[in-house]
Amino acid sequence: MFGRGADIGIDLGTASVLIYIKGQGIVLQEPSIIAINNRTNEVLAVGEEAHAMLGRTPQNITAIRPLRRGVIDDCDATEKMLKYFIHKAIGPRLIKPRIAVCVPSGVTEVEKRAVEDATRQAGARKVDVIEEPIAAAIGAGIDISRPCGSMIVDIGGGTADIAVISLGGAVVKKSIKVAGDNFDEAIMVYLRKRHNLLIGEGTAEEIKKNIGSAYKRDFPIEMTAKGRNLVSGLPKHIVLSSDEMLDALAQPIDEIVNAVHVVLESTPPELAADIFDRGIVLTGGGSLIYGLDKLITQRVGINAVIANEAISCVAVGTGLFVEYKYSKQNRKSRAYD
Numbered sequence: 001m002f003g004r005g006a007d008i009g010i011d012l013g014t015a016s017v018l019i020y021i022k023g024q025g026i027v028l029q030e031p032s033i034i035a036i037n038n039r040t041n042e043v044l045a046v047g048e049e050a051h052a053m054l055g056r057t058p059q060n061i062t063a064i065r066p067l068r069r070g071v072i073d074d075c076d077a078t079e080k081m082l083k084y085f086i087h088k089a090i091g092p093r094l095i096k097p098r099i100a101v102c103v104p105s106g107v108t109e110v111e112k113r114a115v116e117d118a119t120r121q122a123g124a125r126k127v128d129v130i131e132e133p134i135a136a137a138i139g140a141g142i143d144i145s146r147p148c149g150s151m152i153v154d155i156g157g158g159t160a161d162i163a164v165i166s167l168g169g170a171v172v173k174k175s176i177k178v179a180g181d182n183f184d185e186a187i188m189v190y191l192r193k194r195h196n197l198l199i200g201e202g203t204a205e206e207i208k209k210n211i212g213s214a215y216k217r218d219f220p221i222e223m224t225a226k227g228r229n230l231v232s233g234l235p236k237h238i239v240l241s242s243d244e245m246l247d248a249l250a251q252p253i254d255e256i257v258n259a260v261h262v263v264l265e266s267t268p269p270e271l272a273a274d275i276f277d278r279g280i281v282l283t284g285g286g287s288l289i290y291g292l293d294k295l296i297t298q299r300v301g302i303n304a305v306i307a308n309e310a311i312s313c314v315a316v317g318t319g320l321f322v323e324y325k326y327s328k329q330n331r332k333s334r335a336y337d
């Protein structure tokens with residue numbers, strides 16, 4: 001441990017940040033939230049602790065999600081959050097680590113550079129910023145270096161990223177700003193319109209995880225949802241069924257399935273044939289909504305499977321990327337010795 005620096009992979013997601021250390025696995029998984037004092041600009045809490053403050057802060061404190069909707073909404077806050085997590089995960093080290101960071105695909109070059117700088121300042125001796133679909137594919141156990149097409153659909157909080165990968169690069173890709181957060185919003189809208197019930201984001205997410213459905217269940221399930229009656233203004237609870245969720249979530253789910261369709265249509269025929277044989281791999285927390293794999297399989301006629309450890313896939317893949325890249329470089333430099 002003291003002889004060589006560690007190789008570290010960071011998944012800087014819109015919903016959560018995960019840190020993977022070679023030889024140790026995932027050492028940190030916290031919500032991408034930071035609480036800041038508006039007056040002094042001081043960081044008050046980060047991650048889990050800041051999450052507890054969301055929606056409950058006095059005027060002088062703001063708890064924010066700096067990477068909303070797949071882009072870096074607040075660069076300064078993102079930098080602060082990233083530094084805090086890196087320090088928390090790796091502590092003081094004799095030898096600086098090599099770090100690869102995976103950012104949402106919608107970020108600009110300027111934002112990428114800001115992430116790179118923040119990572120270097122947080123103590124990295126080498127920094128790589130890598131594309132999410134590549135990291136997701138490596139983490140899902142796909143050998144990306146082969147001349148063979150694989151399709152990855154990564155559904156996070158803010159974006160769904162669809163890519164066809166071959167020979168280590170993305171041949172076709174598409175990113176849409178429809179993902180897990182939109183499922184929550186769709187549930188809130190549905191309850192307001194259909195049941196006159198006002199609920200918060202947290203409750204919507206809980207409903208989604210418990211009874212959300214993209215495909216009709218053989219045995220529907222139910223759940224009690226609590227909120228405020230829009231007519232009387234008083235607390236109210238209702239019993240919701242998973243079948244209702246099909247209606248509530250139809251629009252965002254449709255948009256994701258359509259995007260998969262569009263990417264398949266623009267995939268070169270040889271690669272499309274590979275995907276047909278090998279199937280589509282789903283990663284990211286958003287892919288865990290019940291039945292999305294079944295629905296994609298049915299609608300596009302290609303077998304879709306959820307990767308093992310769908311939520312930590314990108315972080316693991318980012319960590320393995322560092323290893324892969326530098327072992328390749330070492331091999332090359334040894335060849336010239």
Ligand code: ADP
Nearest residue numbers: 013014015016156157180181284285286288289
């Ligand atoms: P990001 O890469 O943007 O940080 P993640 O891959 O961590 O996002 O996925 C976050 C999204 O996954 C959130 O919208 C969250 O509600 C959703 N999610 C997590 N677990 C589940 C589940 N079991 N069922 C449905 N959605 C889930």
Ligand code: MG
Nearest residue numbers: 013156284314
């Ligand atoms: Mg992600």
